[in-house]
Amino acid sequence: MVNVVLAERKTAVLTPSSLACLSQIPTVNLTAGCAHGCLYCYTRSYSSYPGEDKVTFYTNTFDKLRDELTRKRRAPKAVYFSPSSDLFQPLPEVLDLGYEILEFLLGRKIGVAFLTKGLIPERHMRLFEENAPLVRAQLGLITLDGAITGVFEPCAPEPAVRLSQAKRLARAGIKTQMRLDPILPGLTDDAESIGRVCGAVAEAGVKHIAASALFLRPSVADSLKRHIRDPSMLDKLLRAFGQGSRMAIHARNSSVFALPVTTRQQMYERVAHEAQLHGLIVHLCACKNPDLASGSCSIAGEWTRNPTAAIQRGLFPDDERS
Ligand code: SF4
Numbered sequence: 001m002v003n004v005v006l007a008e009r010k011t012a013v014l015t016p017s018s019l020a021c022l023s024q025i026p027t028v029n030l031t032a033g034c035a036h037g038c039l040y041c042y043t044r045s046y047s048s049y050p051g052e053d054k055v056t057f058y059t060n061t062f063d064k065l066r067d068e069l070t071r072k073r074r075a076p077k078a079v080y081f082s083p084s085s086d087l088f089q090p091l092p093e094v095l096d097l098g099y100e101i102l103e104f105l106l107g108r109k110i111g112v113a114f115l116t117k118g119l120i121p122e123r124h125m126r127l128f129e130e131n132a133p134l135v136r137a138q139l140g141l142i143t144l145d146g147a148i149t150g151v152f153e154p155c156a157p158e159p160a161v162r163l164s165q166a167k168r169l170a171r172a173g174i175k176t177q178m179r180l181d182p183i184l185p186g187l188t189d190d191a192e193s194i195g196r197v198c199g200a201v202a203e204a205g206v207k208h209i210a211a212s213a214l215f216l217r218p219s220v221a222d223s224l225k226r227h228i229r230d231p232s233m234l235d236k237l238l239r240a241f242g243q244g245s246r247m248a249i250h251a252r253n254s255s256v257f258a259l260p261v262t263t264r265q266q267m268y269e270r271v272a273h274e275a276q277l278h279g280l281i282v283h284l285c286a287c288k289n290p291d292l293a294s295g296s297c298s299i300a301g302e303w304t305r306n307p308t309a310a311i312q313r314g315l316f317p318d319d320e321r322s
Pocket residue numbers: 034035036037038040041042043084085086116117
C-alpha cells in the first residue's frame with residue numbers, strides 16, 4: 001500500500017534533463033517516488049526520493065505549468081513524462097492530473113512523449129488515439145517471465161498487458177517503442193529470453209526497441225538485497241558484476257557500477273541478433289553506455305517544430321510510425 005503525501009511544488013514544473021536524448025524538450029514529473037516500486041529504479045538514489053511505499057504528489061503542478069507556459073515566448077514542441085516517475089502509476093490523483101495535463105498540452109498542439117510500465121486507462125488511450133501525430137510512446141518490458149517481473153516490478157501490470165497496450169498504440173499510428181531496460185544479467189540476458197521478448201514485440205506490431213543493461217548504484221544494490229527472497233536469483237544477478245567497475249554515465253553527473261564492458265557487449269550483440277531475426281530496429285541507450293554507443297536511443301522520440309504538419313507532408317513514412 002502506497003502512502004500519498006501531498007506537497008506544494010516549489011521549483012519549476014517544466015524541467016531540463018541532463019540526459020542527452022532529452023536535451024531538446026522539457027520534462028515533467030507529477031510525483032517524486034513512484035508507486036510501481038521497481039527494485040532497480042535509479043530514482044532511489046535521488047535526494048527527492050521520498051522512501052519506499054511513499055509518493056510525493058504535487059498539488060500545484062497544473063497551475064504552475066499553465067503559468068510557466070504562458071510566460072514562455074515560445075511553447076515547447078513537446079514535453080516528456082517522466083524522467084523519474086511514471087505517468088500511469090495506479091494512483092487516482094496521478095491519473096486524473098495526468099489526463100488534465102495531457103489534454104491541455106495536446107489541445108495546444110504541444111506533443112507528449114512518455115515512458116511507462118503502467119496500465120494506461122481507457123480515457124488516456126482515447127486521447128492518444130485522437131492525437132496520434134502528437135504522441136510518442138515507450139513501454140518498458142524487461143522479460144515475458146511473470147515470475148521475474150513480479151519480483152522486480154511488483155506493482156506494474158504483467159507483460160501481456162503492456163504488449164497489448166503497445167499493440168493498440170502502434171495500430172493507432174502512434175510512434176511506439178518497447179524498452180528492454182534494464183536487462184538483468186544472469187536472469188533475462190540469455191538469447192532465449194531476449195528472443196521471446198523480441199518475438200512478442202514484433203507480433204504486437206512494434207518495430208523499434210531500446211535496450212540497456214542493469215547498472216548498480218548503492219541504493220539499487222541495497223533494494224535488490226533487501227527484496228529478493230530467492231538467494232540463487234540474487235546470486236546470479238550480483239555475481240555478474242564481480243569484474244565490473246565504476247563508470248561515469250551521461251545522467252545527473254553520476255557514476256554507476258557497471259558490468260564488465262565485454263559482458264555488456266555480448267549482451268547487446270544477443271539483443272541485436274534476436275531483434276534482427278524478428279525484423280526489429282534496436283537503439284542502444286548511449287546515455288548509460290557511453291563506452292559502447294553514441295547518439296540517442298530516442299527515449300522521447302523525434303520531434304519537429306510541427307509534428308502534425310510533418311506527418312501530413314509524409315516526413316514520417318508509415319513504416320516509421322511504430
Ligand atoms: S516505473 Fe519507472 S519510475 Fe516507476 S519505479 Fe519503475 S523504474 Fe522507477
